[in-house]
Amino acid sequence: MNLLEVRGLNKRFGGLRAVGNVGFSVPQGxxxxxxxxxxxxxxxxxxxxSGVLKPDSGTITFQGAEIQGRLPFQVARVGIxxxxxxxxxxxxxxxxxxxxxxxxVHSRAGFVSAMLSLPWTxxxxxxxxARALQIMDxxxxxxxxxxxxxxxxxxxxxxxxxxxxxxxxxKLLLLDxxxxxxxxxxxxxxxxxxxxxxxxGVTILLVEHDMALVMxxxxxxxxxxxxEKIADDQPLAIQRNPxxxxxxLGENDA
Amino acid sequence: MARAKYVQIxxxxxxxxxxQLAATAADKTQYLTQLTMAGYxxxxxxxxxxxxxxxxxxxxxxxxxxxxxxxxxxxLTTYNLLPHKDAPAVTVLAQCGMLLSGxxxxxxxxxxxxxxxxxxxxxxxxxxxxxxxxxxxxxLKGHYLAMATLGFGTIxxxxxxxxxxxxxxxxxxxxxxxxxxxxxxxxxxxSLRIQNxxxxxxxxxxxxxxxxxxxxxxxxxxxxxIHGAEDAANAMGVDTAAFKLRIFVVSAVYAALxxxxxxxFNGGIGxxxxxxxxxxxxxxxxxxxxxANLWGALTMGVALNFLSLRGYFGSHDDSVFGLIxxxxxxxxxxxxxxxxxxxxxxxxxxxxxxxxxPAP
Numbered sequence: 001m002n003l004l005e006v007r008g009l010n011k012r013f014g015g016l017r018a019v020g021n022v023g024f025s026v027p028q029g030x031x032x033x034x035x036x037x038x039x040x041x042x043x044x045x046x047x048x049x050s051g052v053l054k055p056d057s058g059t060i061t062f063q064g065a066e067i068q069g070r071l072p073f074q075v076a077r078v079g080i081x082x083x084x085x086x087x088x089x090x091x092x093x094x095x096x097x098x099x100x101x102x103x104x105v106h107s108r109a110g111f112v113s114a115m116l117s118l119p120w121t122x123x124x125x126x127x128x129x130a131r132a133l134q135i136m137d138x139x140x141x142x143x144x145x146x147x148x149x150x151x152x153x154x155x156x157x158x159x160x161x162x163x164x165x166x167x168x169x170x171k172l173l174l175l176d177x178x179x180x181x182x183x184x185x186x187x188x189x190x191x192x193x194x195x196x197x198x199x200x201g202v203t204i205l206l207v208e209h210d211m212a213l214v215m216x217x218x219x220x221x222x223x224x225x226x227x228e229k230i231a232d233d234q235p236l237a238i239q240r241n242p243x244x245x246x247x248x249l250g251e252n253d254a
Numbered sequence: 255m256a257r258a259k260y261v262q263i264x265x266x267x268x269x270x271x272x273x274q275l276a277a278t279a280a281d282k283t284q285y286l287t288q289l290t291m292a293g294y295x296x297x298x299x300x301x302x303x304x305x306x307x308x309x310x311x312x313x314x315x316x317x318x319x320x321x322x323x324x325x326x327x328x329x330l331t332t333y334n335l336l337p338h339k340d341a342p343a344v345t346v347l348a349q350c351g352m353l354l355s356g357x358x359x360x361x362x363x364x365x366x367x368x369x370x371x372x373x374x375x376x377x378x379x380x381x382x383x384x385x386x387x388x389x390x391x392x393x394l395k396g397h398y399l400a401m402a403t404l405g406f407g408t409i410x411x412x413x414x415x416x417x418x419x420x421x422x423x424x425x426x427x428x429x430x431x432x433x434x435x436x437x438x439x440x441x442x443x444x445s446l447r448i449q450n451x452x453x454x455x456x457x458x459x460x461x462x463x464x465x466x467x468x469x470x471x472x473x474x475x476x477x478x479x480i481h482g483a484e485d486a487a488n489a490m491g492v493d494t495a496a497f498k499l500r501i502f503v504v505s506a507v508y509a510a511l512x513x514x515x516x517x518x519f520n521g522g523i524g525x526x527x528x529x530x531x532x533x534x535x536x537x538x539x540x541x542x543x544x545x546a547n548l549w550g551a552l553t554m555g556v557a558l559n560f561l562s563l564r565g566y567f568g569s570h571d572d573s574v575f576g577l578i579x580x581x582x583x584x585x586x587x588x589x590x591x592x593x594x595x596x597x598x599x600x601x602x603x604x605x606x607x608x609x610x611x612p613a614p
Contacts, residue, residue, distance in 0.1 A: 089486070090486065091482045093478060104492050109472040110473065111501075114473045116467070
């Protein structure tokens, strides 16, 4: 069964066709990767799925409901969480608080109940905190709970962002270049972490430049070039696909 | 966290009581009048501090909300409905017990709206205006937002200045006392000075408590996230537009409540309360106290309003606030209540101490 189905998606920026008639599906429980040379439209596609951009045409179906054109916070509420290529942690907040934000979609204290400090809001806060700590434990960063999130090492910040997205308890996790800026050891750890997250039942769609990582952990790979899908297959088949080799390595005479 | 919050509130309450006792003991109760007024202005300032500090929105129109509150209450509690007493709307109001008959200055019978009803009307009107203004305007950022709210403030100012129904340039006066509860009357009578000081600071304490509750909650966390990285907050499911609008409305209602209460205390309100300079004062005080620092803003609000109301700045009032704003932006852009200044002072003390120690 497919958790996410993208059909005939189009997005233009002025004269530039960033995404042209792209369609693919993400099966429940899979790790699917989007790859392609710079400017292929990966980030645009990601932003279309997560609601940052509205498609010109096409449909994005999540669990049978069309979600294209919804705003990011509405996309988050249906069960899609994301991380960012350029880390977007909240400054002046502890690591724990950053991850607690992820619980926003699963809690409901509003302006009035919070101002009146109603007893159930305190119970809710305790539950939010406990769940966030549990997630930090799962990621092995429990000892960072009280440290300032944006002053952590880069690799740790990536994991905190992952934790913040996991706190949403998403059905689909969008990872935008999870290994960007990480060294080889950290990348290997990130790969293990992504596998562990999938093992908990979360479906993953990722954009990544690190080919070793992509080939290693993905079940299926979509290759984009100039906004169009040129391949959608399993890693081994992708590696042997002449069209993919051509866009990555250039023509013979290049 | 929660305990620290209540300790802070108790300390504020203790300060309020100590100041009153000291003023009474020193026979300087006249100071309590300005402290009462400063308390009401502090309502504007704490609301604005939340808006500016926790969500990074600026408003140069909060004097407008203060004036909408004050003028609504002033108008409703002074406008004589007797000539219209047979109008259906007036009859309905009378049946709901929302009208009050009294005598005006010349001992003529008048029929006006009950102050509680007027206060609630003022809050509801402010809520509606803030919502209608905020919805489109809060899509803007930075100076565009500042300009748009400045425009709103100007409109309110020009409207009260040009409307003869609310006294045009003279404003409204002879506002009746506001009987909050039997035995507790909001008015400027000098015999009720101490009582009114406690009414004002009671309101501020309740206001601060509610805001602190908000800050230390899921909503407060969401607001800080919006300030830090709006796109990421949105991606985590925070309805950023709705949160920004609600915090704007909350701060507008705080300003309006300050306006309602101060108007009854002063017995009048004039267009100067709606002026742009007032809004600039409020923003300056929040900046000095430190954005995202409710206590800094409150302290500065009381201190500067008190000095200003006592006339220490004379006719240079606006210049003093302007100068302070320039100085703060240059030397302590985070506000003197925030991290910078206390550490700087501590460093100075250390250095002074080090200098005094004779070298071995």
